[in-house]
Each structure stands twice: as structure tokens, then as C-alpha cells.
Amino acid sequence: MFTDMDENELQKIREKAANALNSAADIGTLETIIGSYLGKEGKLSLVFRSFASLSPETRSVMGIKANEIKRDLTALAEARRQAFVAKNGDDVADWLDVTLPAAKLEIGHIHPLTQTIDRIVGIFHGMGFEVFDGPEIESDWYAFDALNIPKDHPTRDTWDSLFISDKQVLRPHTSPGQIRYMENHQPPLRIILPGRCFRRDAIDASHEINFHHIEGLMVDKDISVANFKAIIEEFFRQYFADSEKDSDRMSCIVRLRPSYFPFTEPSFEVDLGCVLCGQKGCSACKGTGWMEIMGAGMVHPNVFANAGVDASVWQGFAFGMGVERLAMIRHKINDIRLFYDGGTNFLNQF
Numbered sequence: 001m002f003t004d005m006d007e008n009e010l011q012k013i014r015e016k017a018a019n020a021l022n023s024a025a026d027i028g029t030l031e032t033i034i035g036s037y038l039g040k041e042g043k044l045s046l047v048f049r050s051f052a053s054l055s056p057e058t059r060s061v062m063g064i065k066a067n068e069i070k071r072d073l074t075a076l077a078e079a080r081r082q083a084f085v086a087k088n089g090d091d092v093a094d095w096l097d098v099t100l101p102a103a104k105l106e107i108g109h110i111h112p113l114t115q116t117i118d119r120i121v122g123i124f125h126g127m128g129f130e131v132f133d134g135p136e137i138e139s140d141w142y143a144f145d146a147l148n149i150p151k152d153h154p155t156r157d158t159w160d161s162l163f164i165s166d167k168q169v170l171r172p173h174t175s176p177g178q179i180r181y182m183e184n185h186q187p188p189l190r191i192i193l194p195g196r197c198f199r200r201d202a203i204d205a206s207h208e209i210n211f212h213h214i215e216g217l218m219v220d221k222d223i224s225v226a227n228f229k230a231i232i233e234e235f236f237r238q239y240f241a242d243s244e245k246d247s248d249r250m251s252c253i254v255r256l257r258p259s260y261f262p263f264t265e266p267s268f269e270v271d272l273g274c275v276l277c278g279q280k281g282c283s284a285c286k287g288t289g290w291m292e293i294m295g296a297g298m299v300h301p302n303v304f305a306n307a308g309v310d311a312s313v314w315q316g317f318a319f320g321m322g323v324e325r326l327a328m329i330r331h332k333i334n335d336i337r338l339f340y341d342g343g344t345n346f347l348n349q350f
């Protein structure tokens with residue numbers, strides 16, 4: 001039978017439990033305390049069990065009391081739990097189902113255009129070329145005049161693109177870097193100039209207003225077109241080989257067609273024997289067996305003069321190619337816009 005003392009006993013349990021819940025220092029201790037009072041075998045459950053031996057009247061009085069205590073302690077326990085969770089997010093981990101599969105961690109990788117630039121730079125590096133970087137915003141002197149592109153000459157239209165002031169243009173090619181480099185370095189020299197360029201082009205599957213160029217320049221005594229052809233064929237051989245073993249076997253042939261660029265004389269278009277069909281004729285080479293791939297030529301004496309190099313002593317060749325085009329041929333990509341729209345289905349293939 002419960003007596004007054006028993007009611008005191010109940011009150012003591014309540015106080016002890018409340019004190020313990022309030023003083024728990026971490027969520028683990030709190031859970032143990034909750035279990036020891038409110039769990040199946042907890043002190044309060046034992047009290048309820050002992051009610052079986054009480055008279056019906058006492059049982060109902062004590063039952064009301066005990067239920068009230070249980071309700072209060074449960075509310076206090078929950079409030080304390082929430083306080084821990086709010087205070088320290090890590091504790092949420094205690095409430096997670098650790099058997100759930102973890103969220104997938106996406107690991108990024110290098111963009112295919114950067115991979116292509118790295119590959120091209122690596123090959124030229126192996127042939128003794130140094131990388132030189134020019135600014136993306138150029139003065140019209142470096143972008144045009146110094147490269148022998150006269151003010152009113154119609155050829156300027158090809159490059160005369162995105163001016164941001166009277167005298168400043170978003171560079172349409174990385175050729176201006178030739179002048180910047182030669183101003184401070186006398187030959188002999190071998191450089192390549194990779195970088196982002198901008199043109200006022202209509203965007204379609206093969207044109208973007210923003211793209212990447214790699215310019216090359218080699219200046220020395222007794223440099224001829226033959227040196228250019230040898231270097232560029234070796235470059236293509238390595239660029240299109242899939243492995244070192246392949247590169248031993250594979251050869252690339254190059255054809256030079258007469259052309260015109262203001263900064264070179266003579267100038268030519270460089271065609272590469274189609275590496276996709278072995279020159280049998282396919283859609284990539286439009287059935288001709290040749291792919292037009294870059295412009296090149298022997299550096300014009302006016303360009304040397306503008307950069308402070310004596311053209312009676314030094315000769316050299318220069319060339320310029322599009323990074324996107326080289327990446328598209330190597331990876332059989334049919335639309336330049338894929339490089340820039342950020343679609344991960346495309347990017348994850350590289």
C-alpha cells in the first residue's frame with residue numbers, strides 16, 4: 001500500500017530525475033538518464049508496476065500523480081534533447097540512421113579545353129618552346145599595328161572585333177604576345193602563347209565569340225619553312241597519338257597552301273592529312289582527305305622592326321591554331337558550344 005511517504009518518494013524521484021536531466025553534460029549522458037527514469041525498466045516504470053498491489057482509490061490518486069510526473073519529465077527530456085541538437089549540429093549524427101548509404105561525393109576534374117591546352121603545351125615544351133602569356137585586353141597597337149595590320153586595310157575586319165574603348169580591344173588572337181615577348185627578349189627564341197580570345201562571330205556549331213588560341217613563334221639564324229614543317233608534323237604526330245606506343249608508329253602529313261596574313265610573308269594555310277579516315281575521305285574532312293587546321297608563315301620584317309629585332313640577322317616562323325578545333329578533332333566532338341554550356345553529361349566524358 002502506498003502511504004504519504006510513498007507520495008514523497010514519488011516527489012523525490014521527480015526532483016532527482018529533473019536535476020539529472022538538467023545537468024547532463026552531453027547527449028549521450030542525457031540518453032542514459034532518460035532510459036534510467038523513463039525507459040522500460042526505468043524507475044518510473046517500476047513505480048507504475050508497483051501500483052498493481054494498491055487499493056483502487058489509492059491507485060487512481062497515485063496514478064494521476066505518477067502520470068503527471070511522467071508527462072513533465074518526458075517534456076523536459078525532449079526539451080533537453082532539442083537543446084543539444086540546436087547547440088551542436090554534430091549531435092544530429094546520433095539521430096541519423098548510419099546504415100543509410102552516404103551521399104555521393106562528386107569529384108571534379110580538369111575541363112577538356114584545359115586538358116587540351118596542357119597537352120599541346122607539353123608537346124611544345126618537349127621541343128624547347130617556352131610559354132608566354134599576354135593580356136586579354138590589348139591596345140590596338142599590339143593587337144593590330146605592330147603586327148603589320150594597317151589602320152585602313154580591309155584585312156583588319158577579320159580581327160577588328162570587340163572594342164571596349166577607342167584604343168582597347170578584347171584580343172581576337174594571341175599573336176600580339178609575339179611583339180610583347182620580342183620587345184624584351186632577343187633571338188634565338190622559341191615560344192608558344194596559349195590563351196582566351198574573343199571575336200564578333202555569329203555563334204554556331206563551329207564558332208564561339210569566346211575561344212582559345214595557341215600562337216607559336218620560333219626565331220633564329222637560318223630558319224626556313226622546312227623547320228616549320230618538321231616541327232608541326234612532329235607536333236601533330238604526338239598530339240594525335242593515343243599512347244607513347246602509338247606515337248612511335250603514327251605519322252601525320254601536312255600540306256601548306258599559299259595564303260595571306262599581314263604578319264607573315266610568305267603565309268600559308270596548314271592542312272593536316274585527315275587523321276580520322278586516313279585520308280580516304282569522310283564527313284570530318286568533307287571528303288577531301290585534308291583538314292584545314294591553322295595559319296602560319298615566315299615572320300614579316302615589319303613585325304620584327306616593330307618589336308626591335310634586326311630582320312637582316314634573324315628569321316623565323318609563326319603559326320596560330322584554335323584549341324577548340326584541335327580538341328574537337330581528337331575527341332570527335334561535333335559542336336563547339338558543348339565546351340561552354342557546362343553540361344556535366346558532356347564534361348564527365350573527359
Ligand code: DAH
Nearest residue numbers: 173264295296297318319320
Ligand atoms: N592570328 C591568326 C588568326 O587569328 C592565326 C595566325 C596565322 C597566326 C598566321 C600566325 C600566323 O602567327 O603566322 O587566325
